Amino acid sequence: MAAKAMTLKDITGYIHPQESDITERLYDNLVSEEYCNQLLENYKLFTLETELPDYIGKCLEVNDRQFPEIHSIIIEFSDLLEIKPPKVYIFESYYFNTSAEGLDNPWIQISTKSLENFGEEELRFVIAREFAHIKLGHLKWEVLCEQFAKNIETASDIIGIPGFPTTSKQLFEIYADRFTLISANWNRISEYSADRCALAICKWNIKSAVSAILKQILNSSVLAQNVNLQSFLNQTDALMSFTTNAAKYTRMDEMSPYGPFRLKELIAFASIENMNL
Amino acid sequence: MALFGIGKSDNAESRENSSILDLGKKILKDAPGIGNREKERTDDNGNDDGDTFFDIKSASQKPVKMALKGSGLLLRKVYEARINVVNEFSDIKPDWYFIDIDTIKTKIRKIEVELKNELKSNGKVKESRRLKKLNRLLEELLVCNALMDDNLDKCYEIVEEYDLSTPFAIHGLNCLQAARDGIKDKASTQAMLYYQANNKEIEHPIIALFVAMALCENGAHEEALGVMKIVVKCYPDSVEGHKLLHKIHLALGNNDAAQLEEAIISLLN
Numbered sequence: 001m002a003a004k005a006m007t008l009k010d011i012t013g014y015i016h017p018q019e020s021d022i023t024e025r026l027y028d029n030l031v032s033e034e035y036c037n038q039l040l041e042n043y044k045l046f047t048l049e050t051e052l053p054d055y056i057g058k059c060l061e062v063n064d065r066q067f068p069e070i071h072s073i074i075i076e077f078s079d080l081l082e083i084k085p086p087k088v089y090i091f092e093s094y095y096f097n098t099s100a101e102g103l104d105n106p107w108i109q110i111s112t113k114s115l116e117n118f119g120e121e122e123l124r125f126v127i128a129r130e131f132a133h134i135k136l137g138h139l140k141w142e143v144l145c146e147q148f149a150k151n152i153e154t155a156s157d158i159i160g161i162p163g164f165p166t167t168s169k170q171l172f173e174i175y176a177d178r179f180t181l182i183s184a185n186w187n188r189i190s191e192y193s194a195d196r197c198a199l200a201i202c203k204w205n206i207k208s209a210v211s212a213i214l215k216q217i218l219n220s221s222v223l224a225q226n227v228n229l230q231s232f233l234n235q236t237d238a239l240m241s242f243t244t245n246a247a248k249y250t251r252m253d254e255m256s257p258y259g260p261f262r263l264k265e266l267i268a269f270a271s272i273e274n275m276n277l
Numbered sequence: 278m279a280l281f282g283i284g285k286s287d288n289a290e291s292r293e294n295s296s297i298l299d300l301g302k303k304i305l306k307d308a309p310g311i312g313n314r315e316k317e318r319t320d321d322n323g324n325d326d327g328d329t330f331f332d333i334k335s336a337s338q339k340p341v342k343m344a345l346k347g348s349g350l351l352l353r354k355v356y357e358a359r360i361n362v363v364n365e366f367s368d369i370k371p372d373w374y375f376i377d378i379d380t381i382k383t384k385i386r387k388i389e390v391e392l393k394n395e396l397k398s399n400g401k402v403k404e405s406r407r408l409k410k411l412n413r414l415l416e417e418l419l420v421c422n423a424l425m426d427d428n429l430d431k432c433y434e435i436v437e438e439y440d441l442s443t444p445f446a447i448h449g450l451n452c453l454q455a456a457r458d459g460i461k462d463k464a465s466t467q468a469m470l471y472y473q474a475n476n477k478e479i480e481h482p483i484i485a486l487f488v489a490m491a492l493c494e495n496g497a498h499e500e501a502l503g504v505m506k507i508v509v510k511c512y513p514d515s516v517e518g519h520k521l522l523h524k525i526h527l528a529l530g531n532n533d534a535a536q537l538e539e540a541i542i543s544l545l546n
Binding site (some may be wrong): 016018024096155170173174177178181182185188191192204206207210229230233234236237240241243246247248249257261265267268270271272274 | 311355358359360361362363364365366372373377378379502503505506509510513514516519522526531533534535538541543544545546
C-alpha cells in the first residue's frame with residue numbers, strides 16, 4: 001500500500017497521549033536522581049558486563065554477511081530515524097521474542113522462532129517497534145525499573161525496620177507491589193507507543209502489524225491464522241467485567257497490554273491518524 | 278555494597294537460617310511424645326529404629342495446626358494490603374480510549390457525588406445560581422448513562438426528576454431511542470438537531486455516527502470526518518464506522534486512507 005508522505009523525524013508525535021504523565025509519575029517514585037544514577041551505574045558495571053558477552057558468544061550477529069536482508073532493514077530504519085545502527089543478535093528460542101536492550105549502545109535481539117515464522121512485513125513491524133523504543137528513550141526507564149525492583153528485593157532481606165507493626169519483609173513486599181503497578185503502567189504505555197510508531201514507520205500496513213502482534217501474543221502462527229479478530233476484540237468486554245480489586249490488580253500488573261486492548265487501540269490510532277493526513 | 282543489589286550479606290542469611298531452625302526446634306519440643314521418641318522407637322535390641330525425626334504418626338499435629346491457623350489470618354491481611362494498593366491508583370486513567378463499562382460506572386459515581394454536593398448547597402434546580410453547572414453535570418450524567426447499554430430508562434428518570442430541557446434530554450435521547458427502534462431517519466434528524474443545539478459538540482459515539490451519516494448525505498464530508506473521531510475512538514472495532522470512514526475518504530480523494538480503512542474492514546469481517 002502506497003502511503004502518503006510522513007515526516008518520521010517527528011515520531012514523538014505518535015506516542016501514547018499518556019506517556020509524558022506516566023513517565024513523570026514513574027520518575028517521582030524512583031527515590032531521587034542520584035539514586036537513579038547509581039542504579040544506571042550498577043547496570044553498566046555489572047548487568048551489562050555479564051549479559052553482553054553471553055549474547056556475543058551464544059548468538060548470531062546480524063551483518064551484511066549474516067542475514068543481510070535483516071541488516072538492510074536495520075540500516076533503512078536507522079537512516080529513517082537518524083540513529084546509530086544498533087547491533088542485532090539472533091538467539092535460539094521457542095518464543096516470538098524481539099526486544100531492545102542496553103543503554104548507551106543498545107542492541108536488538110530477535111528469536112529464531114520470530115525469524116522462521118514472521119513474513120517480511122511482519123518482521124519489519126516487530127523490528128520497527130524496537131527502533132521506536134530506542135528512539136523514544138524507553139531503554140533507560142526499563143533499566144531503571146528493573147534495577148529498582150531488584151534493589152527493593154535485596155534491601156528487604158538485609159534491612160530491619162524496628163518499631164513497625166508488620167515485619168520488614170512484608171512492608172517491602174507491599175512497597176514492591178506498589179512500584180510494580182507504577183512500572184507496569186509505564187511499560188504498557190511504552191508498548192502502545194512502540195506499536196503506534198512502528199505502524200507509522202511501516203507505512204500503515206495494519207494487516208501485517210495485527211498479524212505480527214497476534215503471533216507474538218499467541219506464540220503460534222497456527223493460532224494466529226485462525227483468529228476471528230472481531231471475536232478476539234470482543235474479549236475486552238469479558239475482561240472489563242471483572243471489577244474486584246484482585247482482578248484490577250492482575251490487569252494493572254501486566255507489563256504488556258492484553259492483546260485485545262492492544263489491537264483495539266492500534267486500529268483506533270491508525271484510523272484517527274489517517275484522518276489528520 | 279549489599280544495599281545496591283550485589284547479594285545477601287552473610288549476616289542476613291545466617292539470621293534467616295537460624296530463625297527457621299529455632300521454629301523447627303520449638304515445634305518439635307512442644308509436641309508431646311517426641312521428647313520420648315527415642316525410647317519408644319528403639320528395636321528389640323535397644324538400637325535406634327531408623328530416623329524418627331520425620332515420623333508423622335508420632336509427631337503431634339496440634340502446635341503445627343495452631344501455627345498454620347495464625348499464619349493464615351496474617352497471610353490474608355498481607356494479601357489484602359497488597360491487592361488494595363490498586364485503590365491508590367484509582368485516579369490513573371485507563372490505558373485505552375475505547376468504551377468500557379467500568380470506567381463509565383466510575384464516572385457516573387463521581388458525577389452523582391458532585392451533583393449531590395451542588396444540590397445540597399443550592400436547593401432547587403430552577404432557582405439555582407449555578408444552573409449552568411448543574412445542567413452540565415446532568416448532561417454528563419445523561420450521556421454516561423446512555424453509554425451503558427440498557428440505561429435509557431435511567432436517563433428518562435433523570436430528565437423527569439430534574440425537568441431537564443437540555444439538548445441531550447430532548448434530542449439526544451430521541452436519537453438513541455429511534456436508533457434502538459430501528460427508525461434511522463428519525464435518529465438522523467434528531468442527531469442533527471442535537472448537534473446544532475449543542476454547538477456542534479458530541480460525546481456520544483452513536484449520535485456522532487448518525488450525525489456523520491447525515492453530514493455525508495449533505496456533502497459535508499470534511500465535517501463528517503471530524504465527527505467520526507469520537508466514533509472510532511470509542512468503538513474501534515465497529516465495521517459500520519470504518520465503512521462510513523472509507524466512504525468519506527473516497528469522497529475526499531484520500532485514497533491511501535481509504536485503502537487503510539478497507540484493510541481494517543477486511544480484518545474485522
